Amino acid sequence: MGAWAIAVHGGAGVDPNLPKERQEEAKRLLTHCLDIGISALRSNLPAIDVVELVVRELETDPLFNSGRGSALTDNGTVEMEASIMDGPKRRCGAVSGLSTVKNPVSLARLVMDKSPHSYLAFSGAEDFAKKQGVELVDNEYFITEDNVGMLKLAKEANSILFDYRIPTVGTCGARAAAMESPLQMNGLPISVYAPETVGCVVVDKEGRCAAATSTGGLMNKMTGRIGDSPLIGSGTYACDLCGVSCTGEGEAIIRSTLAREVGAVMEYKGLNLHEAVDFVIKNRLDEGKAGLIAVSKNGEVACGFNTTGMFRGCATEDGFMEVGVW
Amino acid sequence: MGWAIALHGGAGDIPHSLPPDRRLPREAGLRHCLDVGIAALKAHKHPLDVVELVVRELENYPHFNAGKGSVLTSSGTVEMEASIMDGKSKKCGAVSGLSTVVNAVSLARLVMEKTPHIYLGFHGAEAFAREQGVETADPSYFITPENIERLKQAQDANRVQIDYTQPVQKEATDAAATIPNGDSQIGTVGCVAVDSEGNLASATSTGGLVNKMAGRIGDSPIIGAGTYANHLCAVSATGKGEAMIRGTVARDVAAVMEFKGLSLKEAAAYVIDQVPPGNAGLVAVSSTGEIATVFNTTGMFRACASEDGYSEVAIWDSPLK
Numbered sequence: 001m002g003a004w005a006i007a008v009h010g011g012a013g014v015d016p017n018l019p020k021e022r023q024e025e026a027k028r029l030l031t032h033c034l035d036i037g038i039s040a041l042r043s044n045l046p047a048i049d050v051v052e053l054v055v056r057e058l059e060t061d062p063l064f065n066s067g068r069g070s071a072l073t074d075n076g077t078v079e080m081e082a083s084i085m086d087g088p089k090r091r092c093g094a095v096s097g098l099s100t101v102k103n104p105v106s107l108a109r110l111v112m113d114k115s116p117h118s119y120l121a122f123s124g125a126e127d128f129a130k131k132q133g134v135e136l137v138d139n140e141y142f143i144t145e146d147n148v149g150m151l152k153l154a155k156e157a158n159s160i161l162f163d164y165r166i167p168t169v170g171t172c173g174a175r176a177a178a179m180e181s182p183l184q185m186n187g188l189p190i191s192v193y194a195p196e197t198v199g200c201v202v203v204d205k206e207g208r209c210a211a212a213t214s215t216g217g218l219m220n221k222m223t224g225r226i227g228d229s230p231l232i233g234s235g236t237y238a239c240d241l242c243g244v245s246c247t248g249e250g251e252a253i254i255r256s257t258l259a260r261e262v263g264a265v266m267e268y269k270g271l272n273l274h275e276a277v278d279f280v281i282k283n284r285l286d287e288g289k290a291g292l293i294a295v296s297k298n299g300e301v302a303c304g305f306n307t308t309g310m311f312r313g314c315a316t317e318d319g320f321m322e323v324g325v326w
Numbered sequence: 327m328g329w330a331i332a333l334h335g336g337a338g339d340i341p342h343s344l345p346p347d348r349r350l351p352r353e354a355g356l357r358h359c360l361d362v363g364i365a366a367l368k369a370h371k372h373p374l375d376v377v378e379l380v381v382r383e384l385e386n387y388p389h390f391n392a393g394k395g396s397v398l399t400s401s402g403t404v405e406m407e408a409s410i411m412d413g414k415s416k417k418c419g420a421v422s423g424l425s426t427v428v429n430a431v432s433l434a435r436l437v438m439e440k441t442p443h444i445y446l447g448f449h450g451a452e453a454f455a456r457e458q459g460v461e462t463a464d465p466s467y468f469i470t471p472e473n474i475e476r477l478k479q480a481q482d483a484n485r486v487q488i489d490y491t492q493p494v495q496k497e498a499t500d501a502a503a504t505i506p507n508g509d510s511q512i513g514t515v516g517c518v519a520v521d522s523e524g525n526l527a528s529a530t531s532t533g534g535l536v537n538k539m540a541g542r543i544g545d546s547p548i549i550g551a552g553t554y555a556n557h558l559c560a561v562s563a564t565g566k567g568e569a570m571i572r573g574t575v576a577r578d579v580a581a582v583m584e585f586k587g588l589s590l591k592e593a594a595a596y597v598i599d600q601v602p603p604g605n606a607g608l609v610a611v612s613s614t615g616e617i618a619t620v621f622n623t624t625g626m627f628r629a630c631a632s633e634d635g636y637s638e639v640a641i642w643d644s645p646l647k
Contacts (some may be wrong), residue, residue, distance in 0.1 A: 090572040096543075098447060115544045118568045122423060122448040124541015218443075224450010225443045226422070233550040233574040255445050257418040257550040260574045261581075268585035286416075 002207045003299035004041040007314035008033050008054055010064040011196030012248040012291030013185045014309030023325050025063060030313035030323045033057050037202065038315055047202040047210035048086040048109075048245070055082070055212045058198035064131035064311070065196035067103060068142050070216020072151045073080060073223045080104045080216050081299040083119075084112060085298075087209035088240035097122035102135040107215045108230070119230065126318040127316045142216070183308060185249055185289050188297060196311065197229055197243030199236070205317075207297040208291040209243035211236050211259070218250065228253035233260035241266045248307055252288020256280075262294050272296070277304040280294065297315040318325055328633025329367040329521045330615045333359055334379055335390040335627030336513015337564045337607025340641055342624075349641070353626055356388045356639050360629040363519065364637075373519035373527035373560070374412045374435075381408070381431040381529045384515035390627070393429060393513040398477040398531020406467040406533050407547040409445075413526030413555035413613075420547040423448035426462040427455045428646045431531045434547070436460070445547065464492045467535075480537035484509060513627065514546055515555070516562025516609065522633070524613040528553050528560035528576070535567065545570035550577035558583050558613055559590055564607035565623060566601050573601050581611055594618035 037054045045053070051261050058091050059067025059082075070078045082104035083094035093112025096119070110132050111120050120128050129136060172173055198217035200264045215229040227250035228235035237244045238261030245261040252258075265276045273296035281292070283306035290304025293312060301314045312322035335356060359478055363380040371379070393647060396404045397405025408430035409420035419438025422445070427433050436458050437446050446454055464557040514532035530553045531544040544567025545551035554561045554576035561576040572574075575597055582593040598620045607621030609628060617630045624642065631637035 001392060057501065085572075092572055094543075116568075116572050117539060117544075117549075119543040120539060120541045121543055122541055124539055127541070128539065153465070222441060222443060222446065222450055222454065224446045224448055226420075226440075226445040226455070227443075231445075231548055231550075232571050235576075251442075251444050254549050256416060257554075257574065257577045258548060260577055264574075264578065264581040265585065268581055292642050 001319035002202050002203070002205055004202070005299050005301040005314070005316040006041065006050065006200070006202045007293035007295060007301045007303060007312065008037065008058070008198070008200045009245065009247055009291070009293050010058065010198050010311030012305045012319070013289055013307040014311065016183070016308055025137070026311050027323045028323065029061055030311060031062050032201070034313045034315050034321065034323070036197070037200065041202070041204060044205065046082070047204040047208045050202045050204065051200045051212040052105055052109050052211045053083060054200040055198060055214050059103050059105060059214055062144050064198045065216045066143070066198045066214040069144050069147065071141050071219040071221070072147050072222050074142065075223055076151060077223070078139055080142070080214070080217055081226065082106045082108045082214035083230045083232055083236040084212040085210065085232060085236050085238040086112070087240055087243055090117050090239055092232045093196065094119040094232060095121065095125045096226045096230045097224070098125055098129070098183040099139045100126060100136045101129045102137050105212050107134055108212070113210070113269065116267060121301040139140045150219055158220060166309045167237065183305070199247060199249040200241040200295050201245050201295045203243060203297055203299055208296055209238045209241070209295055211238040211243035211245045213245045233257045235259060237263055239263050240297060242294055242296045244292055245301040246290055246292040247310070248290025249288045249304070252285055252322070253290050256284040258284060258290060258292060266296070272303045275301045277302040280304070281306055327522065327615045329519070330369060330611045330630070330632040331363045331376065331517065331519045331613055331616050332359070332609035332619055332630035333363065333384065333515070333561065333618050333628065334436045334515040334564055334609045334619070335384060336609065336623040337623045337626035338370050339604065339623060340625035341625070342642060351389045353639060355384070356629040357626055360631055360637065360639065361382045363517065364631050365475060367519065370521070373521050373525050374410070374422060376519040376528045377517040378410060378431055378435055378530040380517040381515060381531050382429045384517070385411060385429050385431060385531050387508055388408055388470050388598070390515045392531040393472065395430065395470050396468050397536040398469065398473050400481070400537050401540050403540065404446045404465060404533055405540065406468070406531070408434045408449050408476060408529065408531035409547045409549060409553040410434045410529040411527065411549060411553050411555040413557055418444055418549050420549065421447065421451045422543050422547045423449055423541070425465050425628070427465050428450060428461040429465050431529050431627055432564050433458070433460055444490045464481060475534045493502070499600060510537050514552070514564040516564060518555070518560035518562050518609055518616060520560065526557070526560040526611065528555040528562045530562045545575070548581040550574045552576060554580060557573045560606055561610040563608040564626065569601050569605040575606060576600065579608065590616045591618045594620040598622050
């Protein structure tokens with residue numbers, strides 16, 4: 001019998017000027033989610049149940065960009081997507097274009113378990129949700145004041161492209177510093193980019209890996225835009241060897257089929273988890289910016305990113321636990 | 327080392343007894359589309375242009391499951407999807423849930439070239455189509471009598487059909503009422519091409535699975551599943567979407583070439599072998615002009631050609647005359 005391991009993330013690409021309290025808030029949430037996952041693992045819940053449980057928690061909390069607190073489309077609405085994959089038989093489920101489903105990751109699970117398909121989207125997915133009796137809410141439920149403000153900034157940034165932030169506790173010094181070296185991701189200043197897709201990967205004591213990813217997508221995205229998070233092989237992947245969840249620039253993740261890549265180099269090149277993650281982050285992203293978390297069937301956990309920071313946490317059965325931003 | 331091209335009109339349980347009135351139009355379609363592709367390559371068109379052109383032709387052909395002639399959802403509607411990828415840059419575009427766009431593959435290309443995104447679906451994709459002024463048609467344009475019949479068969483049998491699945495063996499009376507030999511013999515379409523400089527591209531387009539749930543997305547618009555291209559090869563896959571998604575089929579061909587050092591043909595065979603029998607097929611070309619067409623189904627509508635004069639149109643294992 002092996003050992004369990006778990007990792008969670010709340011997005012790659014963090015504003016270096018993010019106020020300390022936001023960082024602490026994020027770390028508290030990540031710790032809380034790790035604790036939930038750890039409890040579940042100690043009660044012998046299989047990996048697939050644990051990743052769903054943890055991602056539900058991340059969706060429900062408005063802090064990160066998934067479920068409540070999702071980034072907004074250019075129309076000011078929320079369109080959420082998610083995917084989940086179970087390593088042992090590589091069963092998978094994905095959803096896109098959800099606007100009333102409280103927990104997208106759970107609907108993705110139902111697509112996997114209760115439908116003949118792997119991926120449902122938009123009104124078809126919403127109909128399926130109704131038939132399955134999952135919890136539904138108004139679209140307004142998902143929209144936060146913070147994000148309404150961010151959308152406004154994103155629209156302005158897209159037309160005039162310079163870096164500024166909602167003045168909360170920022171000082172002139174901070175703003176000037178931000179403007180001196182404006183970091184961008186996906187064409188938006190980092191402060192506005194809000195990349196905080198969430199995800200969780202788990203390997204349980206039986207060595208079963210699972211992964212799940214959930215997001216509201218890119219701030220100010222075109223309605224109907226699908227990113228990497230619901231795409232099996234790009235944002236999410238799990239097989240016998242590993243479980244992977246990615247975050248960052250969707251285009252870069254899709255072009256490099258990032259999540260699958262980790263599994264492929266382990267399977268076809270014989271690399272171990274850490275080597276695979278390093279290899280993939282160093283060599284597969286080209287100009288793109290992204291990060292990922294991964295576990296292996298041997299109870300290892302790894303994360304890698306080429307962005308400035310990634311909200312993440314990981315823990316293993318031997319008592320190791322770490323939560324970080326940079 | 328010159329150009330090479332391969333295209334498909336779908337893999338599946340195509341019976342050897344396929345009647346001429348079902349087989350001949352498809353053979354003719356494959357030949358025609360191959361000629362279009364060859365002419366474009368000879369005119370030094372970039373493989374990205376070539377695959378788009380060829381897939382447009384396949385979409386317009388009502389006998390294949392893409393564009394006009396797409397299979398129907400459980401509601402009797404058409405929801406089309408496609409993706410396209412350029413090997414050198416790995417730029418890609420994809421669309422899903424189209425109901426009025428005449429050429430899904432061209433819209434996928436526009437997503438790639440005219441938006442900051444890779445993938446647009448459903449009403450957002452339709453709105454983008456209108457903004458771009460692409461050719462649209464009334465949803466009824468895409469629906470053919472054969473597909474209305476296929477849907478009925480599938481609903482009677484109460485299952486979702488991989489395009490080619492033979493109708494369930496029922497009583498003789500039912501057999502009389504169905505189109506002879508099940509006529510489920512159409513599938514996803516796709517094209518891969520390489521030019522003499524090693525530029526590669528792939529495109530795939532489909533109406534999906536007969537009787538699919540509205541909103542169901544298959545492998546065709548998923549980069550890495552139905553479509554993939556990088557500096558080594560270009561792949562377009564066909565078959566049971568769910569199997570291709572979990573098997574990341576298109577991506578794995580290139581991965582196996584790169585990491586295991588297999589040739590294109592060996593890599594294609596290796597990957598198809600990992601998918602449960604009866605579920606998958608693919609066409610692929612490599613940067614050095616090799617061609618692979620592999621399937622673990624009864625047959626796959628396909629055609630291919632290379633600059634050295636080789637050309638082939640086939641459905642089952644042996645090339646047709």
